[in-house]
Amino acid sequence: MRTPRTVRIYGVTYKVKVVSTEEIETTTGGEALGFADRDKKEILLAEGQEPHVLEDTFVHECWHARLAESGVEDLIASHFDEDTAYRVIEAIVRNLTTAELREKKRK
């Protein structure tokens, strides 16, 4: 899967940008592989990640953007119950079927 240029989160379009690690650090104030910017409606992904890692980072940041757009903004930085929700989002962004998702879980 290539990360798309935009992704719609609850009807809100986020731009997906691969940027330098320096830009991520400037934006987040620390080291991170990605960042969901709820104000700019951007998902930033640090360059230089292996493709499969970049995909995981993208899915991860979609989770944060989802929290930002879902009316539970106070939980934007939360990873509570992330495993379950992560897999739901992953299924959406990767267009996985239920069977594929189950197969993935067994690994």
Ligand SMILES: [Zn+2]
């Ligand atoms: Zn996170």
